[in-house]
Amino acid sequence: MKFIQLIKSTSLIIISALSTTALADNSWSTYHWATTTTIVNLPVIDSVTSDWQGSFDNSIAQWDKSANISNIVESTDDRSRIRKRCSAKTGKMKVCNASYGYNGWAGLASINIDSNGHIVKGVAKMNDSYMAGDTDDYRNHVMCQEMGHIYGLGHTSEDGSSQETCMDYSDDLASQWPNDHDYQLLSAIYNHVDDYDSAIANSESNSDGDATPCRGGPKKCGSNSNASLGIKVFQRGRAQIWVSHGENGSTWIHHITLAKGYNDIVHDDSH
Numbered sequence: 001m002k003f004i005q006l007i008k009s010t011s012l013i014i015i016s017a018l019s020t021t022a023l024a025d026n027s028w029s030t031y032h033w034a035t036t037t038t039i040v041n042l043p044v045i046d047s048v049t050s051d052w053q054g055s056f057d058n059s060i061a062q063w064d065k066s067a068n069i070s071n072i073v074e075s076t077d078d079r080s081r082i083r084k085r086c087s088a089k090t091g092k093m094k095v096c097n098a099s100y101g102y103n104g105w106a107g108l109a110s111i112n113i114d115s116n117g118h119i120v121k122g123v124a125k126m127n128d129s130y131m132a133g134d135t136d137d138y139r140n141h142v143m144c145q146e147m148g149h150i151y152g153l154g155h156t157s158e159d160g161s162s163q164e165t166c167m168d169y170s171d172d173l174a175s176q177w178p179n180d181h182d183y184q185l186l187s188a189i190y191n192h193v194d195d196y197d198s199a200i201a202n203s204e205s206n207s208d209g210d211a212t213p214c215r216g217g218p219k220k221c222g223s224n225s226n227a228s229l230g231i232k233v234f235q236r237g238r239a240q241i242w243v244s245h246g247e248n249g250s251t252w253i254h255h256i257t258l259a260k261g262y263n264d265i266v267h268d269d270s271h
């Protein structure tokens with residue numbers, strides 16, 4: 001892909017990122033799942049191991065309190081190879097944990113946006129390379145936040161201050177889960193109907209088959225590779241947003257929670 005093409009097609013996204021920055025509001029933009037009913041009936045593929053199951057289940061239950069979100073949990077097999085690949089499935093959110101390597105990020109939420117500007121799939125990854133030894137409350141915070149991004153939310157802050165929501169960047173014990181403000185934002189985001197639903201059950205098999213290893217070498221295929229993130233359009237504190245091209249003219253938006261102690265991802269040419 002040519003860099004200039006990427007710049008052209010992402011300029012709108014960059015502008016919207018910058019203009020939204022001016023608002024003290026965590027709807028990062030107007031990205032949302034298309035819904036014909038104001039409720040997103042979202043299949044969520046559970047690809048986490050037992051040590052993340054509590055964070056996953058609780059995050060799902062908390063986000064389900066939103067009148068506009070109805071999570072429908074589905075399973076897939078928990079083999080390491082499947083979790084490492086964590087391939088997105090059309091119409092669904094997928095949540096995985098694995099040791100993705102010392103790539104600089106603890107959590108990564110990627111949403112794929114169609115040509116109408118709607119989210120059509122999302123993937124949330126928890127990096128055990130950094131978080132395996134973290135406390136439950138921190139893991140809850142990251143799990144809950146990455147899921148929040150998949151619904152279309154941004155952060156309430158990135159400076160470490162507490163808004164008592166998982167969408168902030170504080171270590172406050174009260175910041176493990178969504179708060180009423182998040183539910184209000186979801187109401188605002190989803191308070192209209194679209195002419196199609198982008199959250200779709202049975203759109204694509206949850207299975208990744210044998211998930212045979214990629215043969216393009218570690219730079220292209222390594223799970224700790226950041227090569228596919230595209231270009232960085234935002235950073236504040238330990239939060240970054242990257243944008244890359246997807247298939248069929250779609251766009252990927254990647255929300256990164258940097259690992260503690262990092263101020264950037266580990267770029268691929270540096271290892």
Ligand SMILES: [Zn+2]
Pocket residue numbers: 032033034035118192193194
């Ligand atoms: Zn819409």
Ligand SMILES: [Zn+2]
Pocket residue numbers: 145146149155239255256257
């Ligand atoms: Zn985030």
